[in-house]
Amino acid sequence: MTPTVREADQEPAKGTAPPAAPARTRRRPRVWRGAVLGLGGAYFLIPLIASFVFTVHTPGQGVSFEAYTALISADGFTESLLLSLGLAAATIALALLLAVPALVAVRLGAPRLGPVVEVMCMLPLVVPPIALVTGISTVLRWGPDHLSRTPLYQTFLAVQDENFPVVLVLAYTVMALPFVYRSLDAGLRAVDVPTLVEAARNCGASWFHVMLRVVLPNLRSSLAGAAFLTLALVLGEFTIASLLGFRPFAVWIVSISGAHARMSVAVSLLSLVITWLLLLALSRAGTAQAGAPGTARSPRTARGSRTSPKES
Numbered sequence: 494m495t496p497t498v499r500e501a502d503q504e505p506a507k508g509t510a511p512p513a514a515p516a517r518t519r520r521r522p523r524v525w526r527g528a529v530l531g532l533g534g535a536y537f538l539i540p541l542i543a544s545f546v547f548t549v550h551t552p553g554q555g556v557s558f559e560a561y562t563a564l565i566s567a568d569g570f571t572e573s574l575l576l577s578l579g580l581a582a583a584t585i586a587l588a589l590l591l592a593v594p595a596l597v598a599v600r601l602g603a604p605r606l607g608p609v610v611e612v613m614c615m616l617p618l619v620v621p622p623i624a625l626v627t628g629i630s631t632v633l634r635w636g637p638d639h640l641s642r643t644p645l646y647q648t649f650l651a652v653q654d655e656n657f658p659v660v661l662v663l664a665y666t667v668m669a670l671p672f673v674y675r676s677l678d679a680g681l682r683a684v685d686v687p688t689l690v691e692a693a694r695n696c697g698a699s700w701f702h703v704m705l706r707v708v709l710p711n712l713r714s715s716l717a718g719a720a721f722l723t724l725a726l727v728l729g730e731f732t733i734a735s736l737l738g739f740r741p742f743a744v745w746i747v748s749i750s751g752a753h754a755r756m757s758v759a760v761s762l763l764s765l766v767i768t769w770l771l772l773l774a775l776s777r778a779g780t781a782q783a784g785a786p787g788t789a790r791s792p793r794t795a796r797g798s799r800t801s802p803k804e805s
Contacts, residue, residue, distance in 0.1 A: 680715025
């Protein structure tokens with residue numbers, strides 16, 4: 494009897510060695526991963542733990558949380574913290590309001606202007622903050638001397654209001670543009686914006702609804718990343734606010750560090766906790782929930798939504 498095709502394929506040819514068994518791949522030891530993660534965690538956690546011990550332990554007196562309880566009644570704590578949070582919210586809104594329409598317009602109508610917009614948004618990385626604040630202070634001094642008899646004089650006074658200095662919002666927006674641009678550019682590259690906009694426009698949607706209901710939901714993670722970086726920048730910025738004479742949270746921490754060392758360290762730890770909580774909230778807001786606009790459906794749902802040939 495002649496062997497079947499399957500048997501002939503399975504039998505090795507005469508004079509040839511049988512196929513060698515596949516070599517077992519070596520598994521990388523997990524010890525190195527644990528060691529690297531342990532060293533990284535120790536690098537960040539040991540200074541924080543040492544700072545916390547410094548704030549609660551007094552030699553010869555034991556453990557006391559007076560440094561934290563005194564924060565509630567500390568002069569300027571609440572005002573400076575609320576000021577920094579307000580500046581961060583205004584900076585995030587202004588930066589996104591400037592960057593999102595500009596990048597979408599470049600993506601849709603003028604792709605050749607992309608490198609020009611990129612260079613303009615990246616310039617704040619080249620200009621040092623000290624040079625930026627020097628230029629701002631020069632303009633603020635020049636304005637009253639030349640515009641004191643014009644309506645713009647009141648504008649120069651309004652942007653320097655100590656309760657809410659708009660000039661800091663403008664300066665922080667310029668500093669945050671590189672981070673906002675990179676985050677939004679990555680999101681726009683991952684989405685076929687021209688096709689989505691064209692489909693929405695063909696369905697009769699206005700440009701406002703196209704931006705609000707089509708573009709922004711698909712950029713949710715990018716918007717959250719841009720807000721994430723801008724918030725961290727504003728809460729930790731010291732140079733510009735200090736040289737312009739304003740007192741947000743970072744400047745207030747430095748101002749009390751000389752007279753109240755334990756309280757300043759306690760405030761620094763508290764600011765880290767507040768920043769982490771806010772950044773965690775932004776990262777959670779950027780994750781797309783099931784069923785939300787702009788989220789992809791699961792394969793089962795996609796397959797289940799297809800109609801069979803009989804049904805069609």
